Amino acid sequence: MWNYRIATVTGIPIRVNITLLLFLPVIVWLIGGQVGTQEGAEIWVELLSGLSAHELTVEQLQAGNTPWILGTLAAVGLFFGVTVHELGHAWTARYFDITISSITLWIFGGMAHMDENPDDWRVEFWIAVAGPLTSLVVAAAFFVPLQFLPPVAELIFVFGWLSIMNVVLAVFNMVPAFPMDGGRVLRALLARNRPYAQATATAATVAKFLAVGMGILGLLRNPILILIALFVYVAATSESRMTAISEALSGVRVADLMTREVKTVSPETTVAELFEKMFVERHTGYPVVRGGGVAGIVTLEDAKEVAPQEREAVRVEDIMTKDVVTVEPQTDAFEALRTLSTNSFGRLVVVENGEIAGILSRTDVMKALDVIQSGGSFSERRVPQV
Numbered sequence: 001m002w003n004y005r006i007a008t009v010t011g012i013p014i015r016v017n018i019t020l021l022l023f024l025p026v027i028v029w030l031i032g033g034q035v036g037t038q039e040g041a042e043i044w045v046e047l048l049s050g051l052s053a054h055e056l057t058v059e060q061l062q063a064g065n066t067p068w069i070l071g072t073l074a075a076v077g078l079f080f081g082v083t084v085h086e087l088g089h090a091w092t093a094r095y096f097d098i099t100i101s102s103i104t105l106w107i108f109g110g111m112a113h114m115d116e117n118p119d120d121w122r123v124e125f126w127i128a129v130a131g132p133l134t135s136l137v138v139a140a141a142f143f144v145p146l147q148f149l150p151p152v153a154e155l156i157f158v159f160g161w162l163s164i165m166n167v168v169l170a171v172f173n174m175v176p177a178f179p180m181d182g183g184r185v186l187r188a189l190l191a192r193n194r195p196y197a198q199a200t201a202t203a204a205t206v207a208k209f210l211a212v213g214m215g216i217l218g219l220l221r222n223p224i225l226i227l228i229a230l231f232v233y234v235a236a237t238s239e240s241r242m243t244a245i246s247e248a249l250s251g252v253r254v255a256d257l258m259t260r261e262v263k264t265v266s267p268e269t270t271v272a273e274l275f276e277k278m279f280v281e282r283h284t285g286y287p288v289v290r291g292g293g294v295a296g297i298v299t300l301e302d303a304k305e306v307a308p309q310e311r312e313a314v315r316v317e318d319i320m321t322k323d324v325v326t327v328e329p330q331t332d333a334f335e336a337l338r339t340l341s342t343n344s345f346g347r348l349v350v351v352e353n354g355e356i357a358g359i360l361s362r363t364d365v366m367k368a369l370d371v372i373q374s375g376g377s378f379s380e381r382r383v384p385q386v
Contacts, residue, residue: 048160086105
């Protein structure tokens, strides 16, 4: 939600999350504010004078609006570096034939969205290290020109600052706090000689301990670390759980779980008739069928939008959702669950040869998962249809 597409690089959409748009001015303020203080400016003068061929002075960095200009350029440059970092992951994933659907920049950096997780530890290892290695290349790309720049304080600061920050970005991402790059490297190495789910659980446990330590340090030093710690803890827990679910549902298909006796409505059904049908059958959503094919899907929420006095006149085809997400019976159950979760759906229509074959609900998947995690065999995974 709240992602805005700003560019496409080598066919990969680059999106900016609203959290970054809101946080970017804060980064500008933090950088500009630091440069605007005597102590902060002196630190950067010492660092950058040692990196470049020219000597900087505090007066140069603090003249007029220079601190805020530097803050703006540095903040934008930082997220340019983050974008290239994520492209490093994306391009490496493509090399291994894994599709990257998009890259999202947000308050904590960036995220390359893979359509599937690699099942080979070597592939995950190289995809994970590609980001930090790319950041080191970006750091070098700013450091080399820094040696030949004219004595312009703004240029020296921005190039030097970005050289340092991209090294910091590479090092910070290699901290083994799953799901950061270092955590994924740790999981890949653990997965060499143990099941993938077990490797994920171990990496997630390490990440949680690091998150607690990071949170304590944040209380003492920097409140931003508390937010990062919270993100790491929640993300590690979520990733561990999703990997366990994926492992449990391995080999299970939509056909094993779906409800085959599907209640449907026609486009000509009135909203009043729909309410009566929902009351009698205790369903809150129906596929809308025309000529044997799926024309749409209608839910209780759609029907509630119609005023009571209009329900006899308004038909289902007037309120139904026409862009229906469907799956096939042979679709992997975990992929179907991800589709349900990603789109916040309660159910998916299962289509075979252009006709409805069944309905898969989130409840169907979770019931099967409960059976499997309770020690059920594969035959028990084929849960009774309800």
